[in-house]
Amino acid sequence: MTEPTKEVSPYDHQSLSRGAFIKISVVAGVGLTLGVSWRATQTPDLPFxxxxxxxxxxxxxxxxxxxxxxxxxxxxxxxxxxxxxxxxxxxxxxxxxxxxxxxxxxxxxxxxxxxxxxxxxxxxxxxxxxxxxxxxxxxxxxxxxxxxxxxxxxxxxxxxxxxxxxxxxxxxxxxxxxxxxxxxxxxxxxxxxxxxxxxxSLPRLDVEAKSTGQAVFGIDAGPPDARVAVIARSPVFGGRLRSFDSSAALAIAGVDEVLEVQSGVAVVAKGYIEANAGRDALVLDWDEGDAALFSDEQLYEALRDGAQASGHTVRDDGQAAQILNESSNAISATFRFPYLAHATMEPMNCTAWVREGRCTVWAPTQFANGPAILGGGARQVAADAAGVSVEDTDLHVTFLGGGFGRRAERDFVQEAAELAGKINGPVKVVWSREDDMRHDFYRPASWHELRATLDADGRPEAWEHRMASQSILQRLVPGWIPRPAARFAGKHDPTSTEGASDQPYAIPHVLMTYKRVDLPIPVGFWRSVGHTHTGFVVESFIDELAHKSDHDPYEYRRALLRKHPRHLGVLEAVAEAADWNSRPPEGRGRGIAVVESFGSYVAQVAEVSVQNGVPRVHKVWCAIDCGTVLNPRIVQAQMESGIAYGITAALYGEINIRDGRAVQGNFTDYQMLRIGQMPEVEVLLVPSGDAPGGVGEPGTPPIAPAIANAIFTLTGQRIRTLPIRL
Amino acid sequence: MASFSVNGEHREVDIQASHPLLWVLRERLGLTGTKFGCGIGQCGACTVLVDGAPTRSCQTPVGSVEGSEVTTIEGLAANGLTSVQSAWIEEQVPQCGYCQSGQIVSATALLNARPRPTDEEIDQFMAGNICRCGAYTAIRKAIHRAAELEEDRVSGDEV
Missing domain, CATH: 3.30.365.10 (Aldehyde oxidase/xanthine dehydrogenase, molybdopterin binding domain)
Incomplete structure (x- = not known):
């Protein structure tokens, strides 16, 4: 299943800086990994x-x-x-x-x-x-x-x-x-x-600054006299500006300038409130384009059609299709997931200043520097937008008030640098919460059709997974990905199928297909990426098969994971901690899930109740094997964090599209988990001693299926659409 | 002209009375510890104390604090770390940290009103402060710890 690793000589690509040596590996189901062996010790050219x-x-x-x-x-x-x-x-x-x-x-x-x-x-x-x-x-x-x-x-x-x-x-x-x-x-x-x-568990080096208001985030950075800009962007994705009238905006006290920029119309003012008032006073005429005809109905129809069409075969072990087509009692289930916004606490922002041919940028970015063939990091993007060379661009990285993948994009950096190139003095572009939520690169919506047959012992014999979604990589990949990966990437997006194409259960016949569906909504990396939906699908469906064949869902998984010691290690640890075989307290149910992602293995048990149709997560047991543990307290915090992020998505998370616009705009209609809903979390570290795996994302994927599987034990209802609506 | 006290210092700012306090603090007074999160009083990142009461500064016209005493995160530690801040560090609460100024100010107000809060009281009082990193368990622990530290501090003073 592994495509050959391709090493790209820097000299194949003019735009790749001298000395860079990029190793690109595309591994089915694991995603695209970029490793750059281009290290400080090998360059005489150190930062000053x-x-x-x-x-x-x-x-x-x-x-x-x-x-x-x-x-x-x-x-x-x-x-x-x-x-x-x-x-x-x-x-x-x-x-x-x-x-x-x-x-x-x-x-x-x-x-x-x-x-x-x-x-x-x-x-x-x-x-x-x-x-x-x-x-x-x-x-x-x-x-x-x-x-x-x-x-x-x-x-x-x-x-x-x-x-x-x-x-x-x-x-x-x-x-x-x-x-x-x-x-x-x-x-x-x-x-x-x-x-x-x-x-x-050494104390974090950033905690005191963050407990005294001294930590400098992007929104706090740069010269204190920087002017503030807000930008009016097309309300419809992909819309274009036809014309605008700025006279009323310019009449507002504190508004200095109004000018067209690539992403819309920028209002530059003394401060944020003045800039916002100026934006409200703009008269804007947008050509909304075709996306204005696109709403949720079209979205899910396109995804459903995609999943049912013949997609790219990602995995085909055995004769799954034949067995399923000949079977009269196949078990089937259809899963559907919405777009999700990242909703970092700190809205997007960036500060830039162009003077005497030099561009200085202060950016809360996850992608500060990178070669042009990858679209360039924030520094390259800023240089291009400001019209100066990359050598004349200094980019300072600040604390990030949350990232979750959103700040790997460079749109907010482009805006600030472009504007700084056009006006005098430093400028800070600040997004409102509504800007942030309605102009995100969303977790792609997706559609999954599953079928399985069971053998005489109730174990899965054939498993088919047909999936459709937009591709995240498609926007980032074409043009630079080397053969043979290009052929592969056009039809397939490993960051969409990761966790499903490589699902670990011992099943003799497995078929997975992926259909890329192109839609007008921007999509991007969202904490744990493909695993946000594939983890849910695999762990819900395997749970369903266990119940259908009268097996305990924990023992069923165990039996099918015999050849995966690290999965087994966390699964057994979490079952023991949760005392899986004991009866849950009256009115509560327990669900279990195990997902490997980003080099780490995480199993969780969620204890849930449902009252008046509202699920509540009371307790979560979480076992992680992240190889070598660098700092146990940080790993524990990341597990709690990933669980909170996953519960938020499972219970509330949905961006609806209506007439080409994102409907939700603030925390009133895009709810966040609050302190009263946070379950008690018990984290068990099960280090295997291997090299360290990731911890920022792997806590997220198992929680939603663990909750859904717990709800099934209470209500008999299978959850196949998120967010959970009972 | 708005006239009020911030962290014990008298300030006068030439600005409309309707201007939100948050942006006066951040942009006119250089106090950037107080954060902008949602602009509609839903997330609590902008929480400050106005005459001791926790207040969402993004929804507070500066005219309404005329003559009042405003305390921001920067003002809490004027005489060394407070019990709440010490507890926050001890429990290693912050992750990204962006919401933490608001969390700490809210927790300070809670402990002023309820020196020994229960979990339920914490959940109720802190419900207006979102932490997207989900550091809630540590926040709860740190509030209990701050209550202990404050008790020790007060009994220490008495001795």
Whole structure:
């Protein structure tokens, strides 16, 4: 099922910067992974620093003893500004209390600066430990030279090099000498048994700033005298501006300028309220285009037709179609999922300033830097929009008030940079909550038709899954993806079928088809991507088959997962913690689900009640195997977070489309889980000792099916459409 | 001209009385710790204290706080971290952190009214503060912890 990995030489593509080496692997059902081996240690061109010792782009040690770690990933709550420094501090042998961090500005030394797919820790695991270990090697070498003894005899601890006779030198005192040494190519990193910081619940480095109002998010960043712009965008997706009249807007006190930009009409004002008033006063004439004829009815009709049409065969083991067509008692189910908005707490925004041919940008972005063949990171997009070269563009990354995939898009950066190129002085583009919700790149809506037959023991014999959705990759992929992946990607979108095409259950005959349906609604990556719906479909349908054949749904899964020890590990752990075989309290039901995503395995049991048709989740047990646990408390927080995000989608989440517009606009009609609805969550870490897997997303997929499976035990009703409406 | 006190300091701002307090704080007074989330008083990210009462500043015309004392997240820690902030750090509450200024200000108001709140009281009082990261369990824990810290602090003062 694995397409060959293709390594692309940078010289195949003019637009790819020198030195970049991109490895693109498309693996059916796993999604598209991009790994860039393009690391600071290999480039002489490091970001500017006046610190005494800058062994690589990730680390600065100064003569005053300060240790600054540069974080090249986006901190959106998932804890990278702690986890990444934790790896370096481990290898460097410095006390945690001495470590501070800064966000790296966009720079080629970091290669692809993209934070998504729960990859931050996975991708950083080797290079950052190597970065720390290299620096420690150089400091030890500097001490050896000063003392005139072999470095083999020297140990390091607490930011000091220690000699056998008990004498010590601080890293601060060695920084200038270490800086003169040649960095080694590769040094040994610690064995897990030697870890002192990795595996500890070290306090997060961003918590104090976030508890005192000092953390700088995008909306807080940039020059304090920046003017504020809001943009009137087409209310219909894909609509175009015919004309506008700005006279009434310009008459409003505080409104300075009104100008057309790529995404609409920008009102530049002294502040946000003035800019909004100006926007309200605009007279706008839009050519709404064909999308104005598109509503939910057309959406689900197109998806249904797509699922029933002959799609691209993603997986075909055995003779599933034949068995099902010949069977008179196949079990079938149809699932449907709506569009979902990300609804980050911080609405989209970006600040930019173009002066003397240089563009400076302050952006809360998940994709700060990347080669042009990937559409460019935010820095490239800003440069293009402002009309300056990328070398003349500085992009500073701020804290992100939530990301969830939304901030991997660069639309908000484009707007700010374009505007900054057209007006004098710094400008901050701020989106209202309604702008944010109605101009999102939504989790695609999808349609799934399932059929299965059971063998004499009630186990699935044949399983067919026909799915249709818009493709997320299609917008991002064409033009650059190399053969043979291009042929594959046009018809198929692995980020849509992940979790379904590779579902782990031992079934002799499996068929999965995918039909790409092109629709006028922008779609994008949403926390856990394809697993948001495939996890629900697979875990609901397998549960249904278990009940249909009078098996316990936990034991049924166990029997079908014998060859998947990591699935089994979390499944058994969660069943034991939840005391699965005990009776739930009166009026409550329990449901179970297990999903592997982003390199981690998560099983959950949800305990649910239903009162007056409203489900309530009381308790969730959650077992995760994410390989090696870097920081247990952060993993636990991410599981709670993923569960809250998944419950919100399961109970409330739906963006409806009417006449080409997103209907929902704010938290009144797009509800969020609030504190009173948050269940008690018990997290069990079941580390297998493998390399770290992701933790930002894997907590989300199992919760919705676990809830739906629990509801079935209470009401006998199978939930096949989200959000849950009883 | 709006005239009121912010974090103990008298401020005068030349602005219409209808201008929302949130944007006066953020854009005119440089106090960006208070956040914009929804603009309609539904998410609580903009919560400040007005004469001690938790108030959604995005829905509060600056004219209505004339002569009042406004306390923002920046003002809470004027004399070192408060019990609520210390508890927030101890329990490692923030994830993305964007809602946390509002959460901490609301929690401060809750504990002023109810020094030992029950879970139900917390759920009720904090219902107006959305956390999209779902850090609710930690928020609940931190409020209980802050209540303990405050008790210790008060009994410490008495000794």
């Amino acid at each position: 620093s006046d610190a005494a010792f800058v062994p690589n782009a990730y680390l600065r040690i100064d003569t005053d003893g300060s240790i600054t770690i540069l974080v090249d990933k986006a901190e959106m709550g998932q804890g990278v500004s702690t986890a990444l420094p934790q790896m370096i501090a481990e290898e460097l042998d410095v006390p945690w209390a001495d470590v501070t961090f800064e966000f790296a500005s966009a720079h080629d030394a970091y290669g692809m600066m993209v934070t998504g797919g729960s990859t931050a820790v996975m991708e950083s695991w080797e290079p950052l430990r190597q970065a720390g270990a290299t620096a420690r090697w150089m400091l030890r070498e500097a001490a050896a030279q000063r003392w005139g003894i072999s470095s083999e005899l020297l140990a390091t601890r607490d930011a000091r090099v220690c000699a056998p006779d008990g004498s010590e030198l601080t890293y601060a005192s060695l920084a200038s000498e270490a800086a003169k040494l040649q960095a080694p190519n590769k040094v040994d990193v610690k064995k897990p048994s030697e870890f002192r910081l990795i595996g500890q």
